Every structure is written in C-alpha cells, then in structure tokens.
Amino acid sequence: MSLNIHYQEDFQDRHIALNSEDTAAMLQTIGVNSIDQLIEQTFPASIRLKQPLNLPKAKSEIEYLTNLKQTASLNKVYKSYIGQGYYDTLTPGVILRNVMENPGWYTQYTPYQAEIAQGRLQALLNFQTMVIDLTGMEIANASLLDEGTAAAEAMFMQYSLRKNQKATKYFVSELIFAQTIDILKTRANPFGIELVIGNHETFTATDEFFGAIVQYPAGNGEVHNYTAFASALHTQNIKLTVIADLLSLTLLTPPGEWGADVVVGTTQRFGVPMGFGGPHAAYFATKDEYKRSIPGRIIGVTIDSNNNYALRMALQTREQHIRRDKATSNICTAQALLAIMAGFYAAYHGPTGLKLIAERTHGLAVSLASSLKEAGYNVLSKAYFDTIQVDLGDLTGSIHKECLDNNINLNYNGNLASISFDETTTYEDVKLLVRIFSKVKGVSADSLTDIKNVQTTIPADLQRTSSYLTHPVFTSHHSEHEMLRYIKSLETKDLSLCHSMIALGSCTMKLNATSEMIPVTWPEFGKVHPFAPADQVLGYYTVFDELDKWLSEITGFAAMSLQPNAGAQGEYAGLMVIRAYHQDRGDHHRNIALIPASAHGTNPASAAMAGMKIVVVKSLENGNIDVEDLKAKAAEHSANLSCLMVTYPSTHGVFEESIIEICETIHQHGGQVYMDGANMNAQVGLTSPANIGADVCHLNLHKTFCIPHGGGGPGMGPIGVGAHLVKYLPGHAVVDINNEKSIPAVSSAPWGSASILIISHAYIAMMGGEGLTDATKYAILNANYMKARLEQHYPVLYSGAQGRCAHEMILDCRSFKNFGIEVVDIAKRLMDYGFHAPTVSFPVAGTLMVEPTESEPKHELDRFCDALIAIRHEITEVENGSLDKVDNPLKNAPHTSAVVTANEWAHGYSRQTAAFPLPYVADYKFWPSVGRVNDSHGDRALICACPPIESYMEEEAMA
Structure with missing residues (x-):
C-alpha cells in the first residue's frame, strides 16, 4: 500500500461541517445543481468580485499555533508598574479554566431568552451586587466596555438629565487618566459640550456647568477628600461622577458615602488579564432615581410562571431599538464574560480576601515610598493607595535605563515617575526597586523599610468603616472545591453552542474554534500592559499589521482602525470619521444621516451621538430600500447630507439589486456611505463594502470573524475606510497611533480589546482566502x-x-x-x-x-x-x-x-x-x-442586586 505523505489536515474542514453527501442532498432540496448555481441566483452579478481574495495560503492549526508562538515571543513581558488603569492580576485557576477557557461560558448569546440563561444572569447579578457594595451606590448595570467609555456615558447621562438647558460646561479634573480625557473630548464635541479641565481644589461651581468628574484615587495616585467639592457642586445642582478603583474601595470610604451621583471604573484588576488593553468589564453605578437613564443592561430579580425566583434583563434593555435616535446611548453590548469573571473573583476571595489583597498592595507601596525617601529621593505622594510619584530630577535617564536592564517598566512623565503596585507585586519586587534606585543614587540599599512596621498613608476620615460583600454569595465559596461546584451549578443552567445551534439572525452565532481561543491566555499576550514601550510589543504589532492588511483586503478598503471594541462603537467611530472628513473640508453644515426604516436600532442612536440629524428612508413591501424615496430625500437634503447608513445584505436578509445605484446617489449629493457590517458573513470573498460603493464599514469580529459572544460580550467593531478617510482614523492620547488628522480616541486602549483580536487573526490565517469564501x-x-x-x-x-x-x-x-x-x-x-x-x-x-x-x-x-x-x-x-x-x-x-x-x-x-x-x-x-x-x-419592583441575607433567613424559617 502506498502512503500519502502530502496530506495535511485543513482547518476549513473542521470549521465548515458539511460533507459532500450532505451538500448534494441539500442542493437537491433547494432545487439547484451546485453551490455556484445557488450563489448566482442569490447574488446580483453587478456586485461580484472579479478576483479571489489575495490572502496568504491557509495554515493548519498546528502550523498556525507554532508560528504564532514565535510571533508571541517578540513581546517582552516586563514587570509593569505603569498603572494608569491597567494592572497585572492573578486569575484564579478555577476561574481561568472553568470560565474564561470554557465554551460553556463564552459561546452563549446575550440573555434575551432568560429561561435558558439563569446561570450567567445570576453571575451578572453577583457582579452588580459587588459593584453596588464597593461603591456605596444604589444601582449598577451589568458592565460597560471600558473605563473611559463608561466615563463618557456618565457625562452624557448627566447632560441628558440636566434641568438647565443652558448649562453646557463639564468640569474634568486634570488628574484623570489621559486616555479617559481623550474619550470625553470625542463624546463632548458633537453636542457642543465644553470641557473645562482643571484643578478641583480651585474650581468654582456656577450654573453654566451640568456635571463634573474626578478620579479616586487620582491619576497621580493621590487620594483626595472630595466631600466639600461634592457639596459645592450640589448647591449648584451639578452632578458628580467619580472614577473609582474598586480594589481601593475595600480600604477607602466609598464615593456613595460622600456625595457621588455616578461612580464608574474598570473591574480589570479583579482577575482579568491586562491583554494589552482588553477586553475588560467596566462598571457603572448610580442612584436609584436615575435607573431609567443608565446606559447598558441591568439584571433584575423577578418570578417565573410558577412563582419561583427568576432573573432577566430589566427596564431599558436594548432601549435604543425602541427609542432609536432618541436613545440616551447606543450601547448594544457589554463585557459579560469579563464581568462574570470579576464577580467570581470577588466571590472566591470574599470581603476578607479582597481587603487583604488591597492592604498588601497598599503596604508594599508605602514600603517603597518610605525606602526611597530614606534613600534621598523626593517622593511627592502624601496620601495614596497603590501608586506613588517620585521626582527623579536629573537621574531620570539612569533610572529608566537601569529599570529596563532589569525588565521593569515605570510610568514616566518628564522627570516624574509614577510606580503602581498590584496584586502580583512581591516584597522581593520592592527590594529590587530599592536596589535599582539606591544604585543610581549611589547610596546603600539597606534602608528598606521593614514591611512589618508599615502604616497606612490613608487619612482617617477617608478610611472605610462600612461593610461590604455580606451576601452569602461572597462568603461561601472560598475553597476551590466550593467555587468549582458553584461555577458548574450556574453553567448547567445556560444553553450555549455546546448544546445546540443558536440560529440568531443578524447575530451570527458560529463556531469559536478551540485553536483560535488558545493563544488568548498565553502570558506573552495576556500579561502585556497597553502602554508598554513599542519595542516590547513587536509581537502584537505583527498581529495588528497582518490583521489590518487582511481585513482591508476582505473589505476592499485602504486601512482599518482596530480600536473600537464593540459593533455599536464601530458605528460611532465610523460616523465620527465621516464627520471629521466633512468638517476638514469646511462642510460643517453637513449633518443629515439618511437611515432606512429597517436599520438596526443602534444606527440612528449612533448617528444621534455623532451629532447628526436622522432622516428615515422608506422601505418597500418586499423589504428593500425605496430607491425613489432615497433619491428624493438625498436631493432634498443635498446641501446638508452627511451620510447614508445601510446594512448589506439588508436587515431583511436580501441582496438588494439597487445597492450600487443607492451608493452612487449619496455620492452625487456629497455624502458618504456608511455600511453596517453586521451581515459580512454573507459578503466575504464574494463581494465587499468598497466594491459595492461604501466609504466606511465596521466589522463585528464577534460575528463574522469568530470572536465568541461571551453571553453579551466581549466583541470588537473595527472600522475600514477608503483612502480619503484614513487620515481621520481614531488616535490615542498615550500611545502614538495618530494619523495626520485623527479624531480623538473612542476607547481606552489604543487597539481596543487587543488580546481577542488574535482570535480573528487565527480564523483568517487558518481559513485562507478560499476557505473564507467557501464559508460565505x-x-x-x-x-x-x-x-x-x-x-x-x-x-x-x-x-x-x-x-x-x-x-x-x-x-x-x-x-x-x-x-x-x-x-x-x-x-x-x-x-x-x-x-x-x-x-x-x-x-x-x-x-x-x-x-x-x-x-x-x-x-x-x-x-x-x-x-x-x-x-x-x-x-x-x-x-x-x-x-x-x-x-x-x-x-x-x-x-x-x-x-x-x-x-x-x-x-x-x-x-x-x-x-x-x-x-x-x-x-x-x-x-x-x-x-x-x-x-x-420585575419592572414594577426593580431589584438589581442579590436579595438581602434576611430573605435567606426567612426561607430557612419557612422550611
């Protein structure tokens, strides 16, 4: 018997399930002779690509993982003290293996069918309870995309709630992280909101302001007492948002106890790897009176048809589909998987464990500060939690070099260096830092403060006295056996792609292959800080560069921005790029967005957020866009036309024959065409947005390109643009990715949820151009x-x-x-x-x-x-x-x-x-x-936290 030594297993055969016999039977049922005949009957000939996709040859799974491991080795995993909202953390193995790496948790859709989603709904209710308890607020949502965009959502909620319509100013503390200020600028601009950036201690509140925002602890690490500031704001009916570090709130007085109206932040350091920027679950907490204005999703307690305890998404969930351009937010997703991880992390450690982690982190920071003072350094920090700031003077260069020689990254700003500690920091790390600083200073390193004698620097009036995480969920699962069983008990309540197909139109619940998922948790990708120096992240840059080229080839565009970390955020980013294009040409008046009546609800909501006025285009009885109505409205608004937002194939699941004519009509009147990429699963390899005539398109990588939905997130929504728009793609305030005329950032990290971009990179690399076309x-x-x-x-x-x-x-x-x-x-x-x-x-x-x-x-x-x-x-x-x-x-x-x-x-x-x-x-x-x-x-009596312990006592008494 001769042997075939040329055989190599194709990933495509694992991704596309149909064999030749089944394919033939299905074609017979449809009534066609071949797939090509079916495609000819489905696709308008005018939009078919003339050439196949020019992508590298498909790799096998083992080839890809071997090559990617080499690419990953280009990333240098240094010890990070950069902080600025991103911290190394220890993901408990029981959570890493049984949640993050478990398709029983990451392959579900958003829990719109609550009866088969009770497990993750309970896990998200735990998350909300954790946030409410730690912040001291009354209500919280089930997560947002990241800290910066959560802050922007808070600003806009306050703007929408303002009673004085003439109040258009928003105070922003100069001590907020730079990336957050950048996002605030993006969101403020279309509405004419004036950001006043300054010192909260010298700020004078007037009726011109509708809101203010501060950071706690501040961006330089200092812990300020904002009580008097909050009181002064409230006398002028100005609402206060506080960006708070959750871990610090185990030691610090929660903002809800000293006057905050909204509290936002990230839960990244609760067991979620840095991942070069994401994905991470932000949180949003506020007062009960604002519950109908909260962006995103709220999990609420109700009953089922048998009067038993049950959970579901409450109130305004998906309210943008109802209110459309009147919606207060375009948020259509969350970071559910990461929020679930953070909630389990809190349950695993409990209130005592979290406080011990916080005390250790704080204590090590105090120890270093004391030692550096004894070594003769000017430590500027007085009251702080995990971050100290040191004036290095003319020793900055030497300190920088010595740290790099020891694989250490600090955060430098001129001659100032901030050093942020986290859960992974050890006493040995502190000793190494002291040796480095002492060596450069030329003094003995024996002055390290004995950690046993360390005292807190947090003022007594800012030390937390209230209890938190008292619910049994957070006091019952501290051994691994208990936590494992708890996780599994919730997992068994959820239907996922592990059980059966999830045939969701518009949402594309496809295979999330294991080989695509494996690299996400490699330390070379997971333990990298998003603001690490460029020469330390060449592996990530290689992945980004290849993904940019491949997605540009697939869409037909000139370049991509990988920054938007959700589909709706991609819509917003694309519209802001179009807005910048018109304004750069002097067409400030172009603000009309034509949107078909059948469009996704996020479309008009995103257009409204970009400062546009929505004009609805009629649909015909067959579901197609009414071309005559579109032409009439394009002509009517020709002078002010900004763009058309169109989904292709249509939201009705049809390839409209008139799409090229539609795009040409918009261009004739000076507008741009924004294509919603929700249905790219029917385009790849056969046509493309650019081929049809679009100028901008966002891609739902969590749909067409295999990033898991995670029960409601994570997702990614990068945008592709024509050559004339490349210069306007989003930039960043911390990492230089700016083009000639970049709009400010739309998400906190330069490349959004960078670590999960690897999933789509893997999918394209292992499918190749032919495989992707066959998938379509x-x-x-x-x-x-x-x-x-x-x-x-x-x-x-x-x-x-x-x-x-x-x-x-x-x-x-x-x-x-x-x-x-x-x-x-x-x-x-x-x-x-x-x-x-x-x-x-x-x-x-x-x-x-x-x-x-x-x-x-x-x-x-x-x-x-x-x-x-x-x-x-x-x-x-x-x-x-x-x-x-x-x-x-x-x-x-x-x-x-x-x-x-x-x-x-x-x-x-x-x-x-x-x-x-x-x-x-x-x-x-x-x-x-x-x-x-x-x-x-549940909506009549909203409960969005775990029921109080008294209810359990009542149940036991009745038993």
Whole structure:
C-alpha cells in the first residue's frame, strides 16, 4: 500500500461541517445543481468580485499555533508598574479554566431568552451586587466596555438629565487618566459640550456647568477628600461622577458615602488579564432615581410562571431599538464574560480576601515610598493607595535605563515617575526597586523599610468603616472545591453552542474554534500592559499589521482602525470619521444621516451621538430600500447630507439589486456611505463594502470573524475606510497611533480589546482566502436549505429576485395571533426542544429571523427545522381546537423538570408532549431551570442586586 505523505489536515474542514453527501442532498432540496448555481441566483452579478481574495495560503492549526508562538515571543513581558488603569492580576485557576477557557461560558448569546440563561444572569447579578457594595451606590448595570467609555456615558447621562438647558460646561479634573480625557473630548464635541479641565481644589461651581468628574484615587495616585467639592457642586445642582478603583474601595470610604451621583471604573484588576488593553468589564453605578437613564443592561430579580425566583434583563434593555435616535446611548453590548469573571473573583476571595489583597498592595507601596525617601529621593505622594510619584530630577535617564536592564517598566512623565503596585507585586519586587534606585543614587540599599512596621498613608476620615460583600454569595465559596461546584451549578443552567445551534439572525452565532481561543491566555499576550514601550510589543504589532492588511483586503478598503471594541462603537467611530472628513473640508453644515426604516436600532442612536440629524428612508413591501424615496430625500437634503447608513445584505436578509445605484446617489449629493457590517458573513470573498460603493464599514469580529459572544460580550467593531478617510482614523492620547488628522480616541486602549483580536487573526490565517469564501457560500447554502424546508410551514417574509435569501431569513408568525399564539410562545416552546430561539421581532415585529451560519452540520439544521415544523403542527392543533387556546404546550412553555415530574398534572396534553416532543429530545435533554419569566413583575419592583441575607433567613424559617 502506498502512503500519502502530502496530506495535511485543513482547518476549513473542521470549521465548515458539511460533507459532500450532505451538500448534494441539500442542493437537491433547494432545487439547484451546485453551490455556484445557488450563489448566482442569490447574488446580483453587478456586485461580484472579479478576483479571489489575495490572502496568504491557509495554515493548519498546528502550523498556525507554532508560528504564532514565535510571533508571541517578540513581546517582552516586563514587570509593569505603569498603572494608569491597567494592572497585572492573578486569575484564579478555577476561574481561568472553568470560565474564561470554557465554551460553556463564552459561546452563549446575550440573555434575551432568560429561561435558558439563569446561570450567567445570576453571575451578572453577583457582579452588580459587588459593584453596588464597593461603591456605596444604589444601582449598577451589568458592565460597560471600558473605563473611559463608561466615563463618557456618565457625562452624557448627566447632560441628558440636566434641568438647565443652558448649562453646557463639564468640569474634568486634570488628574484623570489621559486616555479617559481623550474619550470625553470625542463624546463632548458633537453636542457642543465644553470641557473645562482643571484643578478641583480651585474650581468654582456656577450654573453654566451640568456635571463634573474626578478620579479616586487620582491619576497621580493621590487620594483626595472630595466631600466639600461634592457639596459645592450640589448647591449648584451639578452632578458628580467619580472614577473609582474598586480594589481601593475595600480600604477607602466609598464615593456613595460622600456625595457621588455616578461612580464608574474598570473591574480589570479583579482577575482579568491586562491583554494589552482588553477586553475588560467596566462598571457603572448610580442612584436609584436615575435607573431609567443608565446606559447598558441591568439584571433584575423577578418570578417565573410558577412563582419561583427568576432573573432577566430589566427596564431599558436594548432601549435604543425602541427609542432609536432618541436613545440616551447606543450601547448594544457589554463585557459579560469579563464581568462574570470579576464577580467570581470577588466571590472566591470574599470581603476578607479582597481587603487583604488591597492592604498588601497598599503596604508594599508605602514600603517603597518610605525606602526611597530614606534613600534621598523626593517622593511627592502624601496620601495614596497603590501608586506613588517620585521626582527623579536629573537621574531620570539612569533610572529608566537601569529599570529596563532589569525588565521593569515605570510610568514616566518628564522627570516624574509614577510606580503602581498590584496584586502580583512581591516584597522581593520592592527590594529590587530599592536596589535599582539606591544604585543610581549611589547610596546603600539597606534602608528598606521593614514591611512589618508599615502604616497606612490613608487619612482617617477617608478610611472605610462600612461593610461590604455580606451576601452569602461572597462568603461561601472560598475553597476551590466550593467555587468549582458553584461555577458548574450556574453553567448547567445556560444553553450555549455546546448544546445546540443558536440560529440568531443578524447575530451570527458560529463556531469559536478551540485553536483560535488558545493563544488568548498565553502570558506573552495576556500579561502585556497597553502602554508598554513599542519595542516590547513587536509581537502584537505583527498581529495588528497582518490583521489590518487582511481585513482591508476582505473589505476592499485602504486601512482599518482596530480600536473600537464593540459593533455599536464601530458605528460611532465610523460616523465620527465621516464627520471629521466633512468638517476638514469646511462642510460643517453637513449633518443629515439618511437611515432606512429597517436599520438596526443602534444606527440612528449612533448617528444621534455623532451629532447628526436622522432622516428615515422608506422601505418597500418586499423589504428593500425605496430607491425613489432615497433619491428624493438625498436631493432634498443635498446641501446638508452627511451620510447614508445601510446594512448589506439588508436587515431583511436580501441582496438588494439597487445597492450600487443607492451608493452612487449619496455620492452625487456629497455624502458618504456608511455600511453596517453586521451581515459580512454573507459578503466575504464574494463581494465587499468598497466594491459595492461604501466609504466606511465596521466589522463585528464577534460575528463574522469568530470572536465568541461571551453571553453579551466581549466583541470588537473595527472600522475600514477608503483612502480619503484614513487620515481621520481614531488616535490615542498615550500611545502614538495618530494619523495626520485623527479624531480623538473612542476607547481606552489604543487597539481596543487587543488580546481577542488574535482570535480573528487565527480564523483568517487558518481559513485562507478560499476557505473564507467557501464559508460565505456554505452560510448561504445552509440558509436556503432551511428556507426550502420551512417555507412550506411558515411564510418567508422577504426573498431576492430569484426567490433566494442571503445568509438569513425572516419567518412570518404574525397570522398565528388570530388564534392566540404569539411569536414569543414559539420562542419559549423551542426551549423544550433544546434550542435557543432565533431573533424575535426584529426587524419586523411578530417574526423570527433565522441564521444558521456555515458551521452547522446538516443533521443539526434538520433537528432545528424538525422542531419548528413540530411547533407549527402544535399551532395547527390550537387552531383547529385539538389543543386549548390557553392550556397548550406553547402557552405553558418552557416546561421545567419540576413541573413535568410534579405529582399533579392538570394539562390537556401529556407530560411527554411537554418535555419530550420529538424522539431526539430524549437522547439529550436540556432542562430550562425556570418557567416563563415575568418581566412586568420585575419592572414594577426593580431589584438589581442579590436579595438581602434576611430573605435567606426567612426561607430557612419557612422550611
């Protein structure tokens, strides 16, 4: 037997699940002879690329990881004392292995179907409780993108709430981190908000101001008493935002106790690696009276249909889809996975453990400060937590060189150096620093202060006396065995891609391959500070450079900005680039954004944030943009037209034939075309935004390019632009990535959530141009196969000219209301079949938007179709009276194990029908942990923290 020594396993065959036999069977069902014939019937010929993607040859998994390890070695992992909002941390192994590296936690979608998301909802409720307790505030959200953008959200919330409409000034302490001030500038500009940057101790509050923001501890490490400042602001009805370090709040009086109206910050140092900037979960806490103005998501406590404890997302969740351009924020995502990690970190250490970490960090900083003073250095810091500032004078260069020789990074600002300690700092680290400083000074290093004699520098009136983290969640899981079981107990309540396909239209829940995930936790990537010197991060720069080139090739654009760390933030960044382009040309008046009626809700919200006025373009009955209406409105607003925001293929899952004409119309009237990249999964390799005529496009790397959704984050939303817009791409105040006329930063770190960019880099490198193109084709194949099977049972709302859908379709469920069945009933009933519902009521109310992706095998597509078809038969039974209109499997769904196994069963259908409606369900049953969640009950009495300990005592008394 001859042997094939040329064989090498292709990653593409692992990513695209279909084999040749299944492909042939599916093509036959659709009624075409080949995939190419299907693509010809789906794609307008006018937009097809003429050449294949010019990308490097696909690498095997082992090749890629071997090569990336060499690239990673170019990063020098120095001991970082840079601080400035980023600190090394120790991720407990039980959290690293069982959460961060576990697809049972990172492959879920945002918990819009609460009944099969109780685990992560509880973990996020823990996070909110942790934030409320540590900040001393009354309510918190379930995380935001990063500290800088959280501060910007606070500023805009205060601006929106101001009673004096003439108040347009915002005081910004000069001691806030530079990257945060940069983001505040970006957000303030479109609204004419004047930032007054200065010293809070000399600031005079007047009615011209609507808000103020300070840092606690300050950017130079100093701990200020802001009590009198807060009081002076409140006398003028000015609201105060405080950016607070959570770890320090175990020792410092929380801002909620001395007058803060909003408290924001990052939870990065609670067990989440620095990762060269992210992803990290920010937090946002405020007073209860502002609960309907909080950006982002709030997890609330309610009851289910059986009156049992249940959780769900509360209040204004996704409110931008309702209010659109009137929304107070365009936030459509969070950093759920990282917030969950931070919450588990707090539970693992508990209040005592966190305080000990804080005391040790503070004590080591005090020890170094005392030793440097004894060595003759001018230590400027008086009251501080973890950061001291030293005036090095003419020794700066020598200190810098000696530190680098010892693989140490300090934070330098002229002759000043700040040194920030963290959880990983040891007494040996302090001794090494003292030896370095003593050597340069030419004095003995024997003067190191005995750590046993260290006393706090925090003034007595700023030392925390109130308790925190008293809930049993934070006092019960301190051994690894207990924490492991707690994590697993929550994990089992959640449905993820580990269990079944999640066919969410517009959200592209595709395979997150293990090989793509492995490098994220390598120390060469995870332990790097985002402000480390450029010559220490050549590995990251190599990844960025390659990803920039590859994504530019895929989109057809000249360059990318990798900074935006969410899709909605990419929208905002792209619009701000367009705004800068017009203003640079003297067209300050161009502020009209044309937006189709079918657009994502974040589109008008982002346009409003960029200072634009929204003009809605009508849609035709077939879902396409009304071209005549668009032309009329483009002409009407020609003098002031800024841009068109368009999704392609359309939000209705159709490749509109008129897209080139639409883009040309906008350009004729001096506007730019912004393309929402939500549906790039149907474009890659076959067409591109630039080929269609767009000028800007954001990419959801957590959709098309395989970054996991993480149960609501992380995500990444880099933007690509044409050559004429490159000079305006976002810059940064700390790291020089600025172009000729860069807009200020849109996120805290220069490359956003840098560590997860590796995932998309891996996906593209292992797929290659041919593999990426095939992925697009198979995504379209899978969607049209499901359409062929389902359209006999559910009307498919929109199709292309030849009856084909793109990568997704909309199933019309509105007629079922005639006999009492709502689309939400179908969504809940799918849980009994072991599936997450498709996207519900978007973009059309009363519909399901289905997207299978290229990663699902035929048998999984068939299982899902079988479930929907079986549910349609159940609806028919309701329609013809075989099932009661009120007491039926759809209205009572989902059915929990407790309900199905109860002694009493009073329903007019069997227990088997309820729990095992198809044979395959019995083989692997996923049980929803609660019955149907009561949203209105929770909104009437909002509880967004873990129930108080008294409720547990009451339960024990009743037992």
